[in-house]
Amino acid sequence: MMKSNFIHNLKFTLFGQSHDDKIGIIIENIPSNHLIDFNEVNKELMLRQGNEIFNTPRQEKIKYDIVSGFSEVNKDNQAITINEPIKVFFVNEDVKNTDYDNVLKHPRPGHVDYVASMKYQEAHTIAGGGHFSGRMTLPLVFLGAICQQILFDYYPNMSILSHINSFASYKDIGYYDLRKFLVEKIVPSNVGDYTNIHLKLLATKLKDNLHKILLNGIKNNNFPTFNKETYEKMYKAAQNIENDSLGGQIETIVINPPAFIGEPFFYSFESVLSGLLYSIPGIKDVAFGNHEEFKNNFGSKVKDEIIYLDNKKLTTFYNNNGGINGGITNGEDIVYSTIVKPIASISQPQLTYSIEDKKLSNLEITGRHDKTIINRIIPVINAMAYITIFDLCFEDINQK
Numbered sequence: 001m002m003k004s005n006f007i008h009n010l011k012f013t014l015f016g017q018s019h020d021d022k023i024g025i026i027i028e029n030i031p032s033n034h035l036i037d038f039n040e041v042n043k044e045l046m047l048r049q050g051n052e053i054f055n056t057p058r059q060e061k062i063k064y065d066i067v068s069g070f071s072e073v074n075k076d077n078q079a080i081t082i083n084e085p086i087k088v089f090f091v092n093e094d095v096k097n098t099d100y101d102n103v104l105k106h107p108r109p110g111h112v113d114y115v116a117s118m119k120y121q122e123a124h125t126i127a128g129g130g131h132f133s134g135r136m137t138l139p140l141v142f143l144g145a146i147c148q149q150i151l152f153d154y155y156p157n158m159s160i161l162s163h164i165n166s167f168a169s170y171k172d173i174g175y176y177d178l179r180k181f182l183v184e185k186i187v188p189s190n191v192g193d194y195t196n197i198h199l200k201l202l203a204t205k206l207k208d209n210l211h212k213i214l215l216n217g218i219k220n221n222n223f224p225t226f227n228k229e230t231y232e233k234m235y236k237a238a239q240n241i242e243n244d245s246l247g248g249q250i251e252t253i254v255i256n257p258p259a260f261i262g263e264p265f266f267y268s269f270e271s272v273l274s275g276l277l278y279s280i281p282g283i284k285d286v287a288f289g290n291h292e293e294f295k296n297n298f299g300s301k302v303k304d305e306i307i308y309l310d311n312k313k314l315t316t317f318y319n320n321n322g323g324i325n326g327g328i329t330n331g332e333d334i335v336y337s338t339i340v341k342p343i344a345s346i347s348q349p350q351l352t353y354s355i356e357d358k359k360l361s362n363l364e365i366t367g368r369h370d371k372t373i374i375n376r377i378i379p380v381i382n383a384m385a386y387i388t389i390f391d392l393c394f395e396d397i398n399q400k
Contacts, residue, residue, distance in 0.1 A: 144383020
């Protein structure tokens with residue numbers, strides 16, 4: 001039996017397969033009396049869909065049926081959460097099962113076909129990847145958008161930004177590039193000569209300038225980067241992919257997050273978020289903070305000296321630990337990176353073992369596949385952050 005449920009403070013279960021008539025999600029423990037704007041939800045769903053020439057030609061309409069959990073949707077496409085589980089169906093219409101006839105006996109290299117068939121037997125449908133398909137992230141983006149709107153009722157200054165940090169050998173300006181630049185520009189080298197009040201002013205100026213740059217820096221929501229020239233190079237590279245695929249790296253920044261959420265060990269902020277991120281098809285690595293510097297440096301080079309405490313939240317100059325200490329958020333920006341592997345379905349012959357003929361054979365994969373999901377996966381990554389924060393803030397939300 002397949003198990004696709006998350007059970008902590010927030011509870012949800014995914015159901016359906018890529019080419020079923022419907023897929024969906026059941027969500028429990030969403031607090032009642034919150035107004036949800038489905039126009040905003042639909043914007044996130046559209047970003048996940050992707051409409052670029054390097055994205056899959058399968059373009060399902062954003063069409064869903066809310067079975068329970070909300071009041072009647074009004075003329076402005078808004079509804080209020082009510083005290084019952086949310087159940088939502090998403091319609092699948094653009095399916096072509098015949099595209100997968102050739103892989104029934106020839107497992108696709110790099111795909112789940114073989115292991116899923118062995119583990120679940122007839123319960124697994126190979127068409128579209130079945131329950132393992134990226135199509136199953138659609139309900140997760142829906143849930144993330146619900147969590148986002150409720151969280152903003154309690155934490156109106158919080159923002160989550162993701163950008164394509166690395167793609168096709170091109171590197172965007174990253175969070176730590178910007179922070180280091182601002183430290184060198186704003187903070188004098190002889191900080192030991194400054195009083196506490198002066199250091200507080202410097203750290204506040206640093207953070208304010210950084211947040212202003214970040215919040216105004218994304219160049220294109222459909223293919224987000226901070227650097228315009230980098231965007232143009234990355235986007236052109238994506239357009240020029242032929243008979244192949246490309247992966248990449250996404251960097252995510254949570255600005256003004258709630259402090260002191262997370263628990264030691266198994267429900268640390270990193271543990272919960274990493275678990276959700278690794279559940280996204282195609283994610284192969286997750287790293288927090290200034291991780292590239294951690295592996296090659298002494299502690300003296302990546303230290304986070306505490307400059308001052310504001311409302312009990314930490315302020316540092318560099319935030320090398322990415323806003324988390326001991327699994328608990330400290331009030332600084334939360335920073336993490338996610339590596340996305342290249343799509344395994346490529347338009348060139350690959351060796352696989354024929355289950356029917358019991359020998360190696362060349363498999364040519366047909367059908368409709370992304371050349372890269374680097375742009376489509378961003379709203380899914382953001383959704384997992386909103387879900388994590390909502391889950392770990394659950395008790396605080398219900399007490400306010």
